[in-house]
Ligand code: HEM
């Protein structure tokens with residue numbers, strides 16, 4: 001456990017065991033990052049297959065059934081299992097450092113959240129090998145999914161239920177961390193914007209995931225135990241699923257885009273070398289977006305026949321969100337305005353993000369116009385809209401942050417040169433792919449079709465779109481290559497890699513020791529590291545306490561065991577409707593494992609351990625040479 | 631550190647102060663408990679007395695709302711003004727309530743009218 005061994009070589013087994021049991025927010029961040037990247041690659045590959053199928057009319061590269069599976073898994077994976085964990089990775093890494101904490105509030109739950117997500121995601125992906133993936137779209141509308149043969153939808157329901165529990169746990173953990181673990185002097189209105197957006201995004205998780213859980217649960221009993229919540233022939237109502245899904249689903253898109261906004265709000269001031277313009281209006285806009293995000297879900301259902309009154313009210317509410325979003329865009333532009341701009345890879349992503357995201361916002365407002373949406377709904381126009389906000393907003397933020405935060409994660413830097421290549425190939429590919437889809441939509445091409453007839457004027461644009469998709473794939477491959485190449489580069493062993501860092505995370509020297517701060521910092525204003533630099537403080541921070549013993553949590557394998565229990569139980573539940581005799585015992589065993597692990601956790605006191613001041617000095621000497629973290 | 635696990639002995643006056651505080655707490659909880667039982671009784675009574683459904687439904691919903699607030703403030707200690715972060719906690723609870731109420735209102739007025 002203790003620590004002197006930080007830099008000493010460990011065996012492979014020991015390293016793997018360390019990651020399986022870790023409760024350190026930085027290691028969990030790495031796990032989130034790599035598993036998110038894995039699922040990003042899988043879902044990207046699925047998209048590529050779909051685009052190859054659609055490249056030419058009347059193509060038979062893949063069958064209609066397979067296309068539906070790829071389509072469903074692409075959307076589900078990208079939103080729940082790629083974007084969410086990648087953003088959680090950055091939140092885990094950066095938020096505790098930004099607020100001057102040694103870890104999150106509940107390190108054990110942090111680990112539990114990760115393993116639930118990972119095993120839920122694995123469960124969902126096993127569907128490909130066990131009789132077919134879900135095929136009713138990422139929205140899984142009940143009128144379609146209830147009648148889907150095979151176990152695909154059951155995999156969707158159970159897998160999302162498990163990984164959703166993980167997301168909910170992590171969200172709660174972040175809320176508590178940000179509220180209770182801030183260093184002295186870090187008032188709410190001094191928190192960096194990424195911490196703010198993480199807080200609001202976690203709050204949205206807290207309020208939005210329960211409706212999804214309820215919806216999935218109703219779907220589960222409908223499919224497995226012949227209940228009739230969504231079956232209109234038995235007095236149910238299929239629209240209820242749509243409401244539950246979108247009451248969750250619209251906030252979900254903001255859960256993803258708010259941290260992305262936060263990441264850009266960190267990147268832009270660093271490279272404009274200027275304080276973030278309009279900080280308090282940024283905070284206000286974040287809160288307002290989060291709140292309004294709950295008031296607009298029916299804009300996904302304009303065509304279900306809600307009636308003119310409901311459509312009008314939800315249309316106006318939706319358009320209202322464009323106002324705080326516009327505030328943010330202007331603040332970013334005004335931050336850059338008049339700054340002494342340094343163009344780097346993260347910055348160029350930020351510069352590409354602003355116009356792309358605005359384009360997505362504009363099409364959003366067009367769709368919010370209910371009468372027009374009767375024309376646009378379920379056409380490729382919608383596909384273009386949400387990819388403009390999701391790829392142009394979220395994926396660019398994630399790629400920019402790979403470059404931006406790589407030194408904090410791995411004490412290495414990614415290549416700038418390769419980074420520019422990646423950016424241009426990916427960015428041009430992105431616009432090629434999705435810009436023409438606006439016109440395909442206006443020409444009447446419906447979304448979610450596996451092929452189309454020639455001679456409708458769609459051929460050229462579909463071809464262009466597929467070329468763009470191939471370019472995006474090349475961009476992603478280059479990105480991964482860049483990451484792998486960074487392994488061979490020299491360790492940085494420095495603080496403030498970009499030279500213009502402003503918030504606390506840049507005040508730490510990399511590699512960051514597992515206890516983060518040897519002494520808790522004292523925050524004396526907004527952009528604390530910037531303040532200390534201005535005053536010529538070589539240590540980068542003022543301390544709030546003398547060097548003393550530090551209390552740290554113990555590692556634990558229990559979160560993994562709890563998650564494995566649910567994973568096992570899910571197989572029992574899945575095969576139960578088939579009348580398999582082993583289904584109930586498997587459910588009992590699985591839940592038994594989970595409950596047993598929970599009992600062990602509750603009964604066995606685990607108070608953590610103390611790291612003594614002398615040990616800290618020893619570790620710092622070993623990491624940074626004599627004189628420690630100076 | 632928030633994780634510290636020292637055990638501190640209590641002084642005599644601290645002990646007496648705690649005792650008095652607990653007694654007040656206890657009295658408040660018993661009273662609130664009685665009120666809640668009474669409200670439950672009223673809810674049942676409106677049904678048994680066979681009032682019009684248009685009367686029963688709003689009354690029961692109102693009583694339920696009061697019960698939730700009582701539960702939160704007395705049994706779940708939201709009335710403790712000195713608890714750490716009580717302001718944040720109240721904000722979260724009430725924002726959640728407002729959001730949930732909007733759903734309720736939207737469904738009842740413009741969606742399923
Ligand atoms: C100004 C802001 C925005 C407005 C006014 C807006 C409006 C809309 C509307 C009205 C629809 C429904 C269209 C239809 O199905 O007929 C829609 C769909 C969608 N939007 Fe947005 N949107 C905005 C921002 C965003 C953001 C920031 C994201 C994600 C980060 C997003 C993601 C989506 C997704 C995923 C869908 C499609 C869901 C589906 O049917 O599969 N939107 N948007």
Ligand SMILES: [Cu+2]
Pocket residue numbers: 249250253296297299300
């Ligand atoms: Cu929406």
